[in-house]
Amino acid sequence: MLIVVPEYKLWFKFQPLGALSIAAVMVKNGLDVDFLDGAVVKGDFFSKARSLASKHSRIGISANVSQAHSGLKLAEMIRSEFPDRTIIWGGPFPTIEYEKLIPEYADVVVLGEGEIQAASLAKAVPIEDIPGVAYWSSDKREIVVNPRPPFIDDLDSLPFPALHLIAGFRYRVPGKQPVFSIITERGCPYHCVNCTKIIHGNRFRTRSVENVLNELERLSDEFKAGEIHIWDDNFTLLPERAKDICRGIVERGLNEKLRFALPNGIRADINDDELFNLMRKANFYFAIVAVESADQNVIDSLEKDLDLRKVEATVNSLVEKGFRVGLFFMMGLPFDTIETLRKNAVFAASLPAHHAYFFRVTPFPGTKLYEMSQTAENTTSEAYLTDFINYDRPSGRSANANIPPRVLTFHIWRAHLMFYATRWRVFRILGKFIVEGNMASNLRFLFKCGIRLLFTCHR
């Protein structure tokens, strides 16, 4: 089987954990697997995909919304040049949009978490007997949807991502090289309207501390990792568990070899001194706090269940303990006004954080926000099918009917400028870079952020 992650345009590139988990299950079940990550492939993605597809009867395509465009082009190419191949899609995009894919672009779509289905596909179980798949009926008249299996509770039972399949690829992530990603839990109990729960659901499921530590040890010993990025939706949600992970890191001496970052955002209302101290001891150096808005009404409309009054203390505490701290904000929600955009800029600038990211809101299918935005003008609509969409390629659109794209762009630009022009921010960042030691990669990161900002302003 060939598993492909379609190409996407983003200047930093991460190992795709979902597709690598599927590959690991397939390998464990005896399949011969080739893996192509279009994000990092050298040369032309489609030529490489063509040459690998010629060797396999089944092609798996892994896609989130920003890979939809190139995934569809890839499927078209396979259909026309290798019409006998079975095309199997998995990931958030096909799980939401399977009706648009079958039969033209897909024979089978694996819905949600895919490891159970992957094991069955590897064992050649008849498709009718596999739970959690959508496929084209044998009489070619309709799409059949087999109900999804329960979420996987025993996450320790899953094999570690099949990293050996990407040994030749070079991922570009700022940090102490080489940088690897992990996920220590699945599911999130919150209901933010901008976020889809279609893959991992609302029940918070965790890997055991032992299992997480074993994977860290493997990344350090086998792959000589220098830094680990934990992409959990909510690493600090269960503070006692996070503390146990930190204690285990220290006990195994992993803090001597690895350093850790939390780039996916942690809850702004979890402020636990003991936890933050233990994290520092375990060599966590970077965390982003997900604030999203400086206006409580906007936060409430976002259904984020966050009391804004708690943000400042959490950010202060992280900064005092020596973390490099980032802030996430969303700009242009349907409930934003010019006033709330200004508030975001002022609030962020008042905090002692080192970085702030003011993202242009893009409502994606599978979220409540998408449904809300369909009533607004200037909506994202289905542009993701025809172009790359992500925060590196700002769309020049606005999801807020009352805030035109150019005005939104101005406020995004202004918020960044206000943030970096205040509180000696630039000098404090440089100071951090000197202490952290990987100046070149960090400066490259800042430079690219600046370029991205200019590009955002330009559109």
Ligand code: B12
């Ligand atoms: C890490 C991450 C990133 C990283 C790295 C992404 C990468 N390329 O690996 C960065 C920061 C770059 C990123 C960026 C974006 N991300 Co992101 N990201 C995540 C995050 C937090 C974890 C992904 C992960 O590893 N999950 C763990 C694995 C095990 O789950 P999985 O990937 O879903 O894989 C499972 C299934 O999907 C399925 N499956 C996946 N592939 C395949 C293939 C086959 C053949 C089969 C059978 C099954 C299968 O089985 C897997 C195992 O169970 C998820 C949220 C989440 N918790 O999943 C969001 C998420 C994937 N991101 C999302 C979004 C929207 C984006 C952006 C578009 C944001 C933006 N506005 O720009 C960009 C797109 C950039 C890009 N081109 O990828 C959305 C996707 C929504 C959608 N409709 O597609 C998610 C789901 C967040 C959310 N809850 O809304 N992201």
Ligand code: SF4
């Ligand atoms: S945005 Fe974060 S906290 Fe909110 S539902 Fe999604 S993963 Fe959970």
